[in-house]
Amino acid sequence: MSLITLTTDFGTKDHFVGAVKGAIYSELPNAKIVDITHEISPFSITETSYILKNSYKSFPDKTIHIVGVDSELSSDNKHIALELDNHYFVCPDNGIISMITSEIKPTRIVEINIHDRIESSFPVLDVFVQVACFIARGGNLAVIGKEVQTFKKMTEIQPKVSKAQNQIIGGIVYIDNYGNVITNISKKMFQEVGKGRRFKANARRYSFSKIFTKYNEVAQGSAHDSIQYDGNKLAIFNSAGYLEIAIYRSNLGTVGGASTLLGLQYRDSVIIDFINDTQPDFTPLT
Amino acid sequence: MSLITLTTDFGTKDHFVGAVKGAIYSELPNAKIVDITHEISPFSITETSYILKNSYKSFPDKTIHIVGVDSELSSDNKHIALELDNHYFVCPDNGIISMITSEIKPTRIVEINIHDRIESSFPVLDVFVQVACFIARGGNLAVIGKEVQTFKKMTEIQPKVSKAQNQIIGGIVYIDNYGNVITNISKKMFQEVGKGRRFKANARRYSFSKIFTKYNEVAQGSAHDSIQYDGNKLAIFNSAGYLEIAIYRSNLGTVGGASTLLGLQYRDSVIIDFINDTQPDFTPLT
Amino acid sequence: MSLITLTTDFGTKDHFVGAVKGAIYSELPNAKIVDITHEISPFSITETSYILKNSYKSFPDKTIHIVGVDSELSSDNKHIALELDNHYFVCPDNGIISMITSEIKPTRIVEINIHDRIESSFPVLDVFVQVACFIARGGNLAVIGKEVQTFKKMTEIQPKVSKAQNQIIGGIVYIDNYGNVITNISKKMFQEVGKGRRFKANARRYSFSKIFTKYNEVAQGSAHDSIQYDGNKLAIFNSAGYLEIAIYRSNLGTVGGASTLLGLQYRDSVIIDFINDTQPDFTPLT
Numbered sequence: 001m002s003l004i005t006l007t008t009d010f011g012t013k014d015h016f017v018g019a020v021k022g023a024i025y026s027e028l029p030n031a032k033i034v035d036i037t038h039e040i041s042p043f044s045i046t047e048t049s050y051i052l053k054n055s056y057k058s059f060p061d062k063t064i065h066i067v068g069v070d071s072e073l074s075s076d077n078k079h080i081a082l083e084l085d086n087h088y089f090v091c092p093d094n095g096i097i098s099m100i101t102s103e104i105k106p107t108r109i110v111e112i113n114i115h116d117r118i119e120s121s122f123p124v125l126d127v128f129v130q131v132a133c134f135i136a137r138g139g140n141l142a143v144i145g146k147e148v149q150t151f152k153k154m155t156e157i158q159p160k161v162s163k164a165q166n167q168i169i170g171g172i173v174y175i176d177n178y179g180n181v182i183t184n185i186s187k188k189m190f191q192e193v194g195k196g197r198r199f200k201a202n203a204r205r206y207s208f209s210k211i212f213t214k215y216n217e218v219a220q221g222s223a224h225d226s227i228q229y230d231g232n233k234l235a236i237f238n239s240a241g242y243l244e245i246a247i248y249r250s251n252l253g254t255v256g257g258a259s260t261l262l263g264l265q266y267r268d269s270v271i272i273d274f275i276n277d278t279q280p281d282f283t284p285l286t
Numbered sequence: 287m288s289l290i291t292l293t294t295d296f297g298t299k300d301h302f303v304g305a306v307k308g309a310i311y312s313e314l315p316n317a318k319i320v321d322i323t324h325e326i327s328p329f330s331i332t333e334t335s336y337i338l339k340n341s342y343k344s345f346p347d348k349t350i351h352i353v354g355v356d357s358e359l360s361s362d363n364k365h366i367a368l369e370l371d372n373h374y375f376v377c378p379d380n381g382i383i384s385m386i387t388s389e390i391k392p393t394r395i396v397e398i399n400i401h402d403r404i405e406s407s408f409p410v411l412d413v414f415v416q417v418a419c420f421i422a423r424g425g426n427l428a429v430i431g432k433e434v435q436t437f438k439k440m441t442e443i444q445p446k447v448s449k450a451q452n453q454i455i456g457g458i459v460y461i462d463n464y465g466n467v468i469t470n471i472s473k474k475m476f477q478e479v480g481k482g483r484r485f486k487a488n489a490r491r492y493s494f495s496k497i498f499t500k501y502n503e504v505a506q507g508s509a510h511d512s513i514q515y516d517g518n519k520l521a522i523f524n525s526a527g528y529l530e531i532a533i534y535r536s537n538l539g540t541v542g543g544a545s546t547l548l549g550l551q552y553r554d555s556v557i558i559d560f561i562n563d564t565q566p567d568f569t570p571l572t
Numbered sequence: 573m574s575l576i577t578l579t580t581d582f583g584t585k586d587h588f589v590g591a592v593k594g595a596i597y598s599e600l601p602n603a604k605i606v607d608i609t610h611e612i613s614p615f616s617i618t619e620t621s622y623i624l625k626n627s628y629k630s631f632p633d634k635t636i637h638i639v640g641v642d643s644e645l646s647s648d649n650k651h652i653a654l655e656l657d658n659h660y661f662v663c664p665d666n667g668i669i670s671m672i673t674s675e676i677k678p679t680r681i682v683e684i685n686i687h688d689r690i691e692s693s694f695p696v697l698d699v700f701v702q703v704a705c706f707i708a709r710g711g712n713l714a715v716i717g718k719e720v721q722t723f724k725k726m727t728e729i730q731p732k733v734s735k736a737q738n739q740i741i742g743g744i745v746y747i748d749n750y751g752n753v754i755t756n757i758s759k760k761m762f763q764e765v766g767k768g769r770r771f772k773a774n775a776r777r778y779s780f781s782k783i784f785t786k787y788n789e790v791a792q793g794s795a796h797d798s799i800q801y802d803g804n805k806l807a808i809f810n811s812a813g814y815l816e817i818a819i820y821r822s823n824l825g826t827v828g829g830a831s832t833l834l835g836l837q838y839r840d841s842v843i844i845d846f847i848n849d850t851q852p853d854f855t856p857l858t
Contacts, residue, residue: 003311005304011611011749012298012584015627015812018577018608022630025575025604029632032311033606034319036304039297042750042823055301058308058411060315070821074788121786122811125630177297178328214407216360239408240301249356251328289597291590298584318597320605322590325583341587344594344697346601463583464614500693502646525694526587535642537614 002136003032003060007052008068008124009040020066020125027133036065043070045095046157046266050174050182053099054240056087064132067091068124079112079123080151081131081144088135090128095154099184102158110145159184161193168193168272170243172203172264179257180238180246181264185272187237197274201235203245203264208235211243218248231255233262243270288422289318289345293338294354294410295326306352306411313419322351329356331381331440332552336460336468339385340526342373350418353377354410365398365409366437367417367430374421376414381440385470388444396431445470447479454479454558456529458489458550465543466524466532467550471558473523483560487521489531489550494521497529504534517541519548529556574708575604575632579624580640580696581612592638592697599705608637615642617667617726618838622746622754625671626812628659636704639663640696651684651695652723653703653716660707662700667726671756674730682717731757733765740765740844742815744775744836751829752810752818753836757844759809769846773807775817775836780807783815790820803827805834815842 004024010016017038024031036055040047048069056065064087071092073079078093084106089097093111112131120126131144141147159170170185181203190211201208212218212234219229230249238244245264250257258264290310296302303324310317322341326333334355342351350373357378359365364379370392375383379397398417406412417430427433445456456471467489476497487494498504498520505515516535524530531550536543544550576596582588589610596603608627612619620641628637636659643664645651650665656678661669665683684703692698703716713719731742742757753775762783773780784790784806791801802821810816817836822829830836 001315005308007304009749012607013609013611013623014748015608015623015625016749018579018606018623018627019630021606022577022627022632022635025606026630026632029573034304034307034311035298036301037299039299041825043821051299051301051304053301055304055308058305058312060308060312063308072786072788074791119785120811121808125811176300177295177302213405214358216358219360236407239406239411249329253327287601291594293590320590320593320597321584322587323585325585337585337587337590339587341590341594344591344598346594346598349594462586463581463588499691500644502644502649505646522693525692525697535615539613 001030001032002028003034003063004132004136005034005036005056005059005063005065006038006068007036007040007048007065008038009042009044009070010038010068012038016122016124020129023125023129024133027129028136031136034059040069045070045154046173048096049099049154049157052096056100057085059087061086062088064088064090064135066124066128066132067096068128069096070094071123071128072121073115073123079115079127080109080148081112081135081141082109082151083107083141090131090135093152095152097151098154098157101151101153106151108141109148109151110141111148113145157184159189161189165193166274166276170270170272172266172268172270175259175266178246178250179252179259180244180250181258182238182240183243183245183270185243185270187241187243190243190272194272194274198277199272199274201243201270201272203268203270204262206233206245206262208245210235212236215246215248233258245270287316287318288314289320289349290418290422291320291322291342291345291349291351292324292354293322293326293334293351294324295328295330295356296324296354298324302408302410306415309411309415310419313415314422317422320345326355331356332443332459334382335385335440335443338382342386343371345373347372348374350374350376350421352410352414352418353382354414355382356380357409357414358407359401359409365401365413366395366434367398367421367427368395368437369393369427376417376421379438381438383437384440384443387437387439392437394427395434395437396427397434399431443470445475447475451479452560452562456556456558458552458554458556461545461552464532464536465538465545466530466536467544468524468526469529469531469556471529471556473527473529476529476558480558480560484563485558485560487529487556487558489554489556490548492519492531492548494531496521498522501532501534519544531556573602573604574600575606575635576704576708577606577608577628577631577635577637578610578640579608579612579620579637580610581614581616581642582610582640584610588694588696592701595697595701596705599701600708603708606631612641617642618729618745620668621671621726621729624668628672629657631659633658634660636660636662636707638696638700638704639668640700641668642666643695643700644693645687645695651687651699652681652720653684653707653713654681654723655679655713662703662707665724667724669723670726670729673723673725678723680713681720681723682713683720685717729756731755731761733761737765738846738848742842742844744838744840744842747831747838750818750822751824751831751833752816752822753830754810754812755815755817755842757815757842759813759815762815762844766844766846770849771844771846773815773842773844775840775842776834778805778817778834780817782807784808787818787820805830817842
């Protein structure tokens with residue numbers, strides 16, 4: 001039995017997803033197919049990168065992940081298959097694995113070259129399914145294409161650290177279902193750079209000097225009437241380990257969320273200033 | 287083989303659903319996972335309650351239902367696992383099973399206490415999956431937590447019957463994909479209280495003296511031109527057995543549905559007045 | 573193991589889809605259920621027809637397709653089960669298989685008559701599931717109902733060809749996730765009528781004299797800076813083989829797509845004029 005996941009920007013209305021699943025079952029009747037998502041914003045490499053990073057790990061080893069976002073073949077946009085952290089990915093070489101590869105190096109990458117036989121405007125159906133099923137049957141990556149050593153990296157997605165190690169300059173990479181805005185600043189980086197110092201995290205005109213680890217800590221000490229904290233803003237390291245700015249129990253459909261209420265958008269910068277308490281002119285933060 | 291269903295407010299874009307499924311397959315490679323829905327309005331207990339009530343029954347006995355809506359652990363919001371009507375539910379104790387338990391008592395409820403080891407802002411992934419897989423492997427509820435006798439009930443969701451048994455005061459609990467508005471008044475309650483009497487059902491300024499059982503009864507007798515009835519309003523006992531106010535062949539994306547055309551909203555009251563025909567001052571209803 | 577697909581206008585929030593899947597697993601624990609889509613616009617026969625046409629073929633032979641769009645039973649809207657191209661369909665007789673049957677004749681059609689026992693406002697759950705599971709277990713169509721020779725065809729969906737074979741008058745039948753508008757004019761028809769002649773394809777005030785087969789052909793020759801072509805309009809034979817008017821790398825959520833930017837809508841006509849180059853008064857096309 002093979003586990004194959006799908007991550008695309010196809011949406012769930014069109015025939016694309018059904019056609020892809022049918023093709024997989026035609027080749028591998030016992031496959032298990034799992035939708036990670038089909039709701040990626042069209043052509044969004046950043047969203048894809050964030051979602052893949054935070055979902056692939058919970059799947060069993062040897063899972064094959066098909067990624068269909070901006071996947072039309074061109075001389076500028078090759079198709080690749082790779083082995084990484086004991087998982088397989090079949091995807092375009094457009095940077096969508098950047099958030100994973102910033103932490104873990106691929107074991108092996110091949111540039112898919114079965115295209116000599118296939119000319120297609122629907123490569124997920126016509127190429128990726130074939131490659132995924134070949135891998136699922138135990139096929140060797142070397143048969144699919146020639147091994148390559150480099151792949152595209154989306155470097156602008158990485159946060160920057162100031163030379164003096166006093167500042168992290170990150171940005172908003174994703175807005176979730178609750179309207180919470182998620183940055184590319186990981187808890188790990190925050191701890192390594194911050195070394196326990198006090199800090200101020202700034203996003204537009206809002207600043208935070210505390211980062212929670214559970215949403216309802218914002219309502220702590222008042223367990224029996226936490227509803228009065230609905231709508232409070234907070235900074236949190238979310239379950240994926242990234243700094244997130246959230247509204248407690250928000251709803252984009254009614255009261256709004258952090259994205260709408262605080263006016264925070266994709267690509268906005270989020271800056272963390274660490275404070276050296278020994279500095280003479282220190283003014284207490286509010 | 288175990289059947290596990292998921293009902294959440296995660297949406298289908300974020301990595302949450304994919305991560306949860308991956309975790310289940312990692313523990314139980316042969317599980318069958320079924321999405322009931324991930325489109326619950328964020329934190330809506332009422333919607334969850336209505337959807338669970340009308341879907342769980344069609345699954346086979348021993349199905350395990352994971353419910354992830356407003357599930358962050360607090361002293362006010364415990365996690366529970368329960369056996370009910372030969373099904374299992376793993377969920378927060380926040381009232382989401384109220385519409386089921388108003389008719390069927392749970393056989394056994396335990397308060398999950400594996401949290402001593404887990405501190406999490408994503409309890410569905412970190413706790414509920416573990417509990418569900420434990421149950422799927424035949425584990426005993428007693429190992430998961432301590433048995434409790436009480437659980438939270440959402441009483442405001444229940445309709446009220448007047449002392450004289452002449453009136454049912456219900457409310458709108460759900461708006462469906464077609465914009466039809468669904469009340470908490472069941473056909474069973476209607477028949478028990480009404481005892482065959484004539485009635486008037488009132489929702490805002492609209493009233494209904496007939497309740498259909500099929501939508502196209504509104505177009506009855508004109509089978510060959512039923513299209514002229516498109517847009518007619520009607521009251522119906524829907525397939526779930528609840529009183530619903532509908533627009534015949536509505537479309538929220540174009541012409542609108544009952545919610546938009548009649549201005550009926552979640553929590554609006556719907557009142558049924560039963561008429562004792564022997565009363566002297568009876569005026570015929572139109 | 574049986575493969576059963578679902579194509580409905582139920583949406584993915586309500587309990588309908590969950591209830592249907594539960595009922596299938598209750599009857600056939602080893603079934604594989606695949607969602608083709610549940611996002612059909614309510615009651616849209618045309619959308620259903622287009623999506624079914626382009627997804628069913630990639631599934632293995634003997635797959636059973638349940639179609640739940642405008643499926644309430646009436647004297648005008650019978651329920652049928654059919655065998656077609658080695659696939660089974662269980663659906664209302666309302667024209668939803670028209671785009672398939674315009675090319676391939678059904679092998680056998682029966683009018684489902686188990687309704688004598690079932691009166692329902694949710695026929696997909698109460699009738700179609702039963703019929704699909706019966707077929708999956710190897711049951712003969714003849715047991716489900718009486719064989720019929722005719723079924724409803726949506727003829728207005730077919731493009732028309734002028735007597736002189738100089739013009740195809742088609743229309744927009746579907747708008748996809750990227751806002752691309754898709755016509756009912758197939759590449760096959762285009763080639764058969766056009767016989768290699770030059771042409772002009774007109775949709776509202778836009779015209780096209782070239783039809784691509786890959787989206788990024790519009791950016792051809794400039795592989796390293798294809799982003800400058802974002803937003804260009806083009807005509808393409810899409811992966812389903814139909815003439816489509818697209819915007820290169822569009823996004824309905826941000827910059828818009830062909831439907832919004834060009835103002836093209838469902839049912840708009842798209843006309844192809846073929847040019848006989850021998851005609852004396854020929855003026856070069858731009």
